[in-house]
Amino acid sequence: MIDVQRLAVLREVARQGSFNRAAAELRFTPSAVSQQIAALERSLGVPVVERSTRGVTLTEAGRLLVEAADAISAELVDAQQRIDRLTAERATLTVASFASGGRHLLPPALAGFVSCHPEVELTILELEPEESLPLVREGRADLALGYHFDGPPPARPGDRSGLDWIPLRADPLRVVLPRTHPAADRTELHLAELADERWVLGCLKSAAQLAHYADLVGVELGISCNSTDYAFAQSLVGAGVGIALIPEIALSHAPDLAVVPLAAPSPVRHLGLALSRRRRGSSARLADELAVRVAGVTAGQREVVTSPAS
DSSP states (O other): OOOHHHHHHHHHHHHHSSHHHHHHHHTOOHHHHHHHHHHHHHHHTSOOEEEETTEEEEOHHHHHHHHHHHHHHHHHHHHHHHHHHHHOSSOEEEEEEOHHHHHHTHHHHHHHHHHHOTTOEEEEEEOOHHHHHHHHHHTSOSEEEEEEOSSSOSOOTTSSSOEEEEEEEEEEEEEEEETTSTTTTOSOBOGGGGTTSEEEESOHHHHHHHHHHHHHHTOOOEEEEEOSOHHHHHHHHHTTSOEEEEEGGGOOOOTTEEEEEBOSSOOEEEEEEEEETTOOHHHHHHHHHHHHHHHHHHHTTTOOOOOOOO
16 A cells, blocks of 8 residues: 555655755655655655656656645545535635736626625635646635646646646737837737847746747847736836737737737737636535636637536
8 A cells, every 4th residue: 555645755756856855845854755755665666766966856656656646635635625615604716817817807707706606705816827727736726717828738638637628718919019119000010020129028928938939030039128017018118118028918008009919920828717627516616607707708709618517
């Protein structure tokens, strides 16, 4: 029988990438962590980590065990929450969202939801998808509004993510210019045409996407400001500091700014909702209902939406 405590230690070692960091997180000594992993390997008869001067990496057996540990942890959290709700006086719902999505997509859905369910205690968390989706999988959030760029979505039917992913809409990134810019009236711009511009960045991820597409067209872009706020970035554009690349849903539409699409290849965010496949009970029904409301708001913008899994 595999020891659950040793699985938890392996899970933390996988997260941290070293025995020392895992020990600090678990409040163990590094020696105790090493002993737990060694005991786990003896019980299995196969190594679960590969040790090196640069840290530790999982073997194939270790990866399988960490996947099992993730599933066990999610089930235990779910069981605890269900037990807690047996005696809770109020229904609760925890929703996670990235900032621009929360600002522009959640409020209309939440307004109708709160009106229909005034008894529900809502908790809203502002988190990026790499933080919010694990919370949903682990049962610490009921619903997450997230996004991904190129490539497959965060979850697909039948995979091991533990999540259902409901695609909502494409959110293309647009070039934002001062209204007085010579290209402000263009219907489309190629990134190569903007090689000599100074850029104001409103998000680290969109900055990475901009750099990726700049590499594709063979240009190097000058950066005037790295920020983490799209509204701030657009205010700097209005002040003449530079130009910006802003997701469509985060556009301020200020009169002193012009918005121009980028010609392909250009970055696009793909927005979606994440729900746990293990959801059940009253909070699960509330999460599904809110997901339908958010999807309905987006569908009203003429985008194709799938329905949440039951």
